[in-house]
Amino acid sequence: MTTATAEWKIRIQKEDFNVNDEIEAMKKVSRNIGGVTTFLGTGREISKGETISKLNFEHYPEMAEKKLEELRQKAIKDFGIIDMSIIHRIGEIDIGENIVLIIAVSEHRGETFKACEWAIAELKRTVPIWKRETTGSGEVWVSPTP
């Protein structure tokens, strides 16, 4: 069974998002929600010993959204959660800024923790998004991290 999606639940966008607004929107999906787990990824300053001044994300338009939607559907089916939203920013991102937000909602907490953890790992593995870091030594496209 597939769950109908609303476009606002899967987004790749340049602009920042408001975590509270996104949580409130997801809480309205069902009156049976008892647990909300969020994963927020942010830009960190040190990577592999180098100081980063800024980050830049690029994606493969359409395929990245398609893969995120597949990921969302699989999370709902496999973990039995009520719903999930995933937002990923692209373009230039400063240190400390938001990069990615995953929200899992369900009746109980257990499955939302598992679904969030699985979703961020799966996103890094299967969604065509690439990160470029600017450091004192120049710009470098990042290799995948576990």
Place this chain on the structure above:
Amino acid sequence: MITIKYFANLKSIVGREEEKLDLGPETTLLKISEAISQHSPNMGELIREKKVMVSVNMEVIPPDAVIRDGDEVALLPPFSGGL
């Protein structure tokens, strides 16, 4: 015509974001890599050595897949989204 798309560091290797190749009604990844090698030997090599993933019409394909006229082929370096 087949559309070839390049992403991330691959764009600087080939010096372009996209190109069109006319390789007949059906072709293979090997033939595509040989055509690309004409202008970018390093890129052709990366494809043959399976150092990049390849998608056709936005689905990742195995190296022996048949690629048809009109397909959109994307060459994808390892992903690094998330935090």
